[in-house]
Amino acid sequence: xxxxxxxxxxxxxxxxxxxxxxxxxxxxxxxxxxxxxxxxxxxxxxxxxxxxxxxxxxxxxxxxxxxxxxxxxxxxxxxxxxxxxxxxxxxxxxxxxxxxxxxxxxxxxxxxxxxxxxxxxxxxxxxxxxxxxxxxxxxxxxxxxxxxxxxxxxxxxxxxxxxxxxxxxxxxxxxxxxxxxxxxxxxxxxxxxxxxxxxxxxxxxxxxxxxxxxxxxxxxxxxxxxxxxxxxxxxxxxxxxxxxxxxxxxxxxxxxxxxxxxxxxxxxxxxxxxxxxxxxxxxxxxxxxxxxxxxxxxxxxxxxxxxxxxxxxxxxxxxxxxxxxxxxxxxxxxxxxxxxxxxxxxxxxxxxxxxxxxxxxxxxxxxxxxxxxxxxxxxxxxxxx
Numbered sequence: 001x002x003x004x005x006x007x008x009x010x011x012x013x014x015x016x017x018x019x020x021x022x023x024x025x026x027x028x029x030x031x032x033x034x035x036x037x038x039x040x041x042x043x044x045x046x047x048x049x050x051x052x053x054x055x056x057x058x059x060x061x062x063x064x065x066x067x068x069x070x071x072x073x074x075x076x077x078x079x080x081x082x083x084x085x086x087x088x089x090x091x092x093x094x095x096x097x098x099x100x101x102x103x104x105x106x107x108x109x110x111x112x113x114x115x116x117x118x119x120x121x122x123x124x125x126x127x128x129x130x131x132x133x134x135x136x137x138x139x140x141x142x143x144x145x146x147x148x149x150x151x152x153x154x155x156x157x158x159x160x161x162x163x164x165x166x167x168x169x170x171x172x173x174x175x176x177x178x179x180x181x182x183x184x185x186x187x188x189x190x191x192x193x194x195x196x197x198x199x200x201x202x203x204x205x206x207x208x209x210x211x212x213x214x215x216x217x218x219x220x221x222x223x224x225x226x227x228x229x230x231x232x233x234x235x236x237x238x239x240x241x242x243x244x245x246x247x248x249x250x251x252x253x254x255x256x257x258x259x260x261x262x263x264x265x266x267x268x269x270x271x272x273x274x275x276x277x278x279x280x281x282x283x284x285x286x287x288x289x290x291x292x293x294x295x296x297x298x299x300x301x302x303x304x305x306x307x308x309x310x311x312x313x314x315x316x317x318x319x320x321x322x323x324x325x326x327x328x329x330x331x332x333x334x335x336x337x338x339x340x341x342x343x344x345x346x347x348x349x350x351x352x353x354x355x356x357x358x359x360x361x362x363x364x365x366x367x368x369x370x371x372x373x374x375x376x377x378x379x380x381x382x383x384x385x
Contacts, residue, residue: 013304014042015369017361027053035196036063038268041305043275044365045314045357051198054274054315057308059263063200064208066190068271069258071183073215074222075174076254077285078230079296082169084243086161089379096339096380099159099240104341106232107157109384111149118144119228124220131210135185142177143221148228151176152384154312154351156287157233160294160376167243168376169233170294171226172287174256175218182218186211203260203269215258223252251283251296255311263306270306278302278309278370286370288359289313290351290381291335295363296374309370313356322355330354338378344385351383 012032020028024046031052032040039059046055051067058068089095111118121127121143127136150157151173160168175182189207190199201208230245237243255276260267276284280301286309287294301307317325328345331352340348349355363372 010037010039011304012040012042014046015044015305015366016042016046017044017357017365020046021048024048024053027051028056030197031056031058031068034065034198035193035200036060039263039306041275041308043305043308043310043314044362045274045310045312047315048318049274052273055310056273057275057306058271059268059306060271062203062269063193064203064211064258064269065198065200065271066183066186066211067198068273069183069215070256070273071180072174072256073179073182074219074254075179075256076172076222076226076252077287078169078171078226079249079251079285080169080230080245080247081249082167082234082237082241082243082245084167084237084241085165086167086379087165088241089159089167090161095240099236099380100339100341100382102236102240103157103233103380103382106236107148107150107229107382109150109152110146112145119147120144121147125217125224129213129217131214132185135181135214138181139178142181146176146178147221147225148232149176149225150229150382150384155384156290157229157382158294158378159380160378162374162376169230169245170285170287170376171229171233173222173226173229174254175222176225178221179218179256182214186214212258219254219257222254226252251285253277253284264303272308274311274314275308276311276370277307278305279307284309284370286310286359286363287312289353289356290340290348290383291338291353291378292356292359294359294376294378295372296376297370298373299370300368302369305369309366310362313359313362315355316357317355319350322350322352326350326352326354335381338381340381340383341385347385348383
């Protein structure tokens with residue numbers, strides 16, 4: 001174990017909760033030494049995932065590294081407040097399970113498995129906007145069918161209570177199979193630059209521009225997906241609680257993307273993989289783990305972090321290790337007071353709170369990157385299993 005950050009010649013700054021595993025440091029070392037990297041920031045929720053760790057913001061002069069964005073392009077968060085008090089759920093033991101059962105039908109993990117009809121992809125989501133016919137075919141297949149679905153893994157939908165007793169929805173979902181298809185296709189066209197091992201595209205070339213355009217499409221799909229889930233949830237709460245969403249409180253942000261930005265007076269290509277944009281004054285959403293606190297935030301615009309912050313708590317146990325160490329009984333204890341599908345506990349153990357860092361330690365570590373403006377506790381947690 002070590003808390004050492006990479007010692008490459010480029011600026012590397014980190015906001016850490018403690019020592020980093022050696023394999024994480026090795027991965028960060030390789031990334032910092034990749035050609036054309038000019039700055040790197042390591043978030044307190046950093047953990048190993050594929051060739052590039054989750055919890056990293058990276059700037060290059062012109063090369064685009066798809067692995068530094070990841071497969072779930074546009075994965076992000078949405079939150080909105082409802083006009084009923086959280087006590088309406090917290091004080092009625094029957095209401096939470098009733099809402100959860102309705103959400104499982106209205107917001108399925110996989111839409112096709114629920115027998116629902118496919119959506120139309122129009123406007124910015126038209127399949128013709130994608131760069132290759134294979135991606136257009138994937139959009140007609142996966143994109144149309146999965147729009148409005150939650151997904152599995154760490155994706156979730158929670159009803160939460162803030163410190164004033166208001167009821168909020170917080171949602172975490174991404175581009176589903178479309179982001180993975182886009183990443184896989186463009187990696188077949190990417191090659192490692194001289195002196196490097198990580199596949200890259202030149203942002204100035206047709207291939208680089210095609211990737212950036214497809215990333216924008218996937219981010220739009222992910223936003224549209226979250227919007228449909230919010231609408232479906234609002235319909236459930238409207239029927240069961242007479243509640244309405246306050247559109248003025250809607251927040252949406254994503255943490256897996258690449259964009260051209262100005263930093264230190266220079267245009268650079270900023271990659272964020274599990275890193276939330278945190279420009280000065282920018283609202284953000286940082287969830288904890290299943291069953292723990294989440295936060296609404298305001299960015300501080302720290303230049304050394306590439307104006308970024310963490311996107312969550314960050315795993316401390318890989319899924320396989322968590323599944324081996326944590327059993328259903330332990331998950332039930334850790335989820336005390338939160339309504340969730342206890343029947344699926346054995347399939348959700350890799351998402352237990354103890355598989356993640358302490359979210360409060362993460363927030364303390366990044367106090368100069370983002371400010372907390374609202375803390376929320378979970379009441380109902382809906383996850384695909």
